[in-house]
Amino acid sequence: MTFNNNTILSIRNLNKHFGKLYVLKNINLDLHKQEVLVIIGPSGAGKSTLIRCINRLEEPTSGEIYFNGEKIDKNTDYNKLREKIGMVFQRFNLFNHLTALENITLPLKVVKKKSDEEAKKIAYEYLEKVGLKDRANHYPIQLSGGEQQRVAIARALSLQPDIILFDEPTSAIDVELIKDVLDVMKALARDGMTMIVVSHEMGFAKEVGDRIIFMDKGEIVEEGEPEEFFKNPKTDRAKQFLSRIINI
Amino acid sequence: MKGLDFKFSLLLDSIPILINGAKYTILFSVISIFFGILIGLGASLLKISKNPILKAIGSTYIEVIRGTPLLLHIMIAYYGLAAFNIKLDYFTAGVLALSINSGAYCGEIFRAGIESIEKGQMEAARSVGMTYGQAMRFVILPQAFKRVIPPLTNEFVAMLKDSSLLSIIAVPELLRNARQLMGTKANVWTPLLGAGLIYLVLTLPLTRIAYILERRMAKGGI
Numbered sequence: 001m002t003f004n005n006n007t008i009l010s011i012r013n014l015n016k017h018f019g020k021l022y023v024l025k026n027i028n029l030d031l032h033k034q035e036v037l038v039i040i041g042p043s044g045a046g047k048s049t050l051i052r053c054i055n056r057l058e059e060p061t062s063g064e065i066y067f068n069g070e071k072i073d074k075n076t077d078y079n080k081l082r083e084k085i086g087m088v089f090q091r092f093n094l095f096n097h098l099t100a101l102e103n104i105t106l107p108l109k110v111v112k113k114k115s116d117e118e119a120k121k122i123a124y125e126y127l128e129k130v131g132l133k134d135r136a137n138h139y140p141i142q143l144s145g146g147e148q149q150r151v152a153i154a155r156a157l158s159l160q161p162d163i164i165l166f167d168e169p170t171s172a173i174d175v176e177l178i179k180d181v182l183d184v185m186k187a188l189a190r191d192g193m194t195m196i197v198v199s200h201e202m203g204f205a206k207e208v209g210d211r212i213i214f215m216d217k218g219e220i221v222e223e224g225e226p227e228e229f230f231k232n233p234k235t236d237r238a239k240q241f242l243s244r245i246i247n248i
Numbered sequence: 249m250k251g252l253d254f255k256f257s258l259l260l261d262s263i264p265i266l267i268n269g270a271k272y273t274i275l276f277s278v279i280s281i282f283f284g285i286l287i288g289l290g291a292s293l294l295k296i297s298k299n300p301i302l303k304a305i306g307s308t309y310i311e312v313i314r315g316t317p318l319l320l321h322i323m324i325a326y327y328g329l330a331a332f333n334i335k336l337d338y339f340t341a342g343v344l345a346l347s348i349n350s351g352a353y354c355g356e357i358f359r360a361g362i363e364s365i366e367k368g369q370m371e372a373a374r375s376v377g378m379t380y381g382q383a384m385r386f387v388i389l390p391q392a393f394k395r396v397i398p399p400l401t402n403e404f405v406a407m408l409k410d411s412s413l414l415s416i417i418a419v420p421e422l423l424r425n426a427r428q429l430m431g432t433k434a435n436v437w438t439p440l441l442g443a444g445l446i447y448l449v450l451t452l453p454l455t456r457i458a459y460i461l462e463r464r465m466a467k468g469g470i
Binding site: 055057079080082083086087089091093094095096097106107110111152155156159 | 366368369371372373374375376377378379382386387390391394
C-alpha cells in the first residue's frame with residue numbers, strides 16, 4: 001500500500017474480540033505527523049482497546065496497523081516499537097518503588113543503555129519540562145495525582161517517541177490539578193508532538209486538537225474538527241453522548 | 249510413674265548440649281531457607297509463565313511437595329537416594345530435603361507476591377520498551393520482594409521448628425539432643441521443656457517481627 005510520507009500511522013480494518021465480546025469493529029484510521037487526534041465516546045466504546053492495539057499491549061484479532069510505513073506483525077520487535085510509541089496511562093502507573101527521577105532514568109538505562117550520568121541529565125531536563133524538577137527525589141506516593149501524571153508524561157517523553165498515546169490521562173486526577181496536566185499536554189502539542197488522546201476534556205480538544213473521533217460500541221461513528229464536532233454533531237449517538245457529558 | 253520430673257539444676261547442666269543442638273537447627277534452617285528462596289523464586293516464575301510446559305513444571309513441583317510430608321522428603325534424600333548409590337551425608341541430605349521442601353512454600357509466597365503487584369506496573373514497564381524479563385527484574389520483583397518479607401519470615405519460623413524432623417537421620421539438632429539427654433540424664437521433662445524454651449527464644453522474636461512488618465505494610469501500601 002502507498003503512503004503519503006506525512007502519514008505516521010495507518011490502521012486498516014482492525015478488529016478485536018475479547019472472547020465473545022466484539023470490542024473493535026473494522027476500524028480504519030490515518031494519523032499525520034504532528035497531528036493531535038482526540039478520541040471520545042462512552043465507556044466500553046473501545047477507545048482504550050484501540051490505542052492499546054497500537055503499541056501492542058493488546059493483540060488485535062485481525063486487521064493491519066502500519067507505523068512509519070511498516071506493517072506491525074509477528075516479526076516486529078514489539079520492544080523496539082514501544083520505544084517509538086510512548087504511552088501515558090489513566091492510573092499513571094509510575095514505578096512505585098522508584099523516585100520521580102528514577103522512574104525516568106530506569107527505562108533510559110535499561111532500554112536505551114544510557115549511562116547513569118547521562119540518564120540523570122536527561123531525566124532532569126524532562127522533569128523541568130513538566131515543571132517538577134523540585135520533585136525529583138519524591139516517591140510516587142508522595143506526589144499528587146497531577147504530579148504523578150506529569151512525571152509519567154516526562155517518562156514517556158524522555159525516550160523521544162514519534163508518537164504518544166494518552167489513555168484518559170486526566171480522569172483519575174482531582175479536578176483542581178487537571179489543568180497542570182493539560183497545560184503540559186498542550187505545550188507538547190504546540191511543540192509538534194504527534195498525539196492520540198483518549199479524553200473528554202473538551203477545552204483541550206478545541207484548543208489543540210486537530211481532529212476528533214467519536215467512538216461507540218466498537219465503531220468510529222463520527223469524525224471531524226473539534227470545534228465543529230462539539231457545536232454541530234451530525235449523528236444521533238454523538239448528540240446523545242455530548243448532551244450527557246455537557247450536562248455534568 | 250515419674251510425673252513432672254523437671255529439675256532446674258539439671259536444666260542448667262543440659263543447656264550447653266541443647267544450645268549445641270540449636271546451633272545445628274539454626275545452621276540447617278539458614279542454609280536451607282537461602283536455597284529455598286532461590287528455588288522458590290524460580291518455581292514461582294515458572295508457575296506464572298505463559299509457556300504451558302514451564303507452567304506445568306512449576307505447578308507440579310509446588311503441588312507435589314506441598315502435598316507430601318517433609319519427613320518423607322528427608323527419608324527419600326537420605327535413604328531413597330542411597331538405594332541408587334547416591335550416599336549423602338546427613339548434612340547434605342538434610343539441607344537438600346529442607347531446601348526442596350521450603351522451595352515449594354516459598355514458591356507460593358513469591359507467586360502471591362508477584363501477582364499482588366498491580367497489572368499497570370508491568371504494562372508501564374512494557375510500554376517503555378522493556379522486555380518481560382527486564383520488567384520482572386527491575387519493576388515487579390523489587391516491589392514483590394518487599395511484600396513477601398513477612399510471609400518469608402513466617403516460613404523461616406516454620407523451618408526452625410520443622411528441622412526437628414532431621415533427628416530421624418541423626419542430625420544432632422536441638423530436639424535430637426534433647427532426646428539423648430532424656431536417656432543420659434534419666435529425665436523426661438527437663439530436656440523437653442529446655443528444648444521448647446529454646447525454640448520459643450528463636451521463634452517468638454521472628455514471629456513478632458513478621459507481625460509488625462505485616463501491620464506496617466497493611467497501613468502503608470508497600
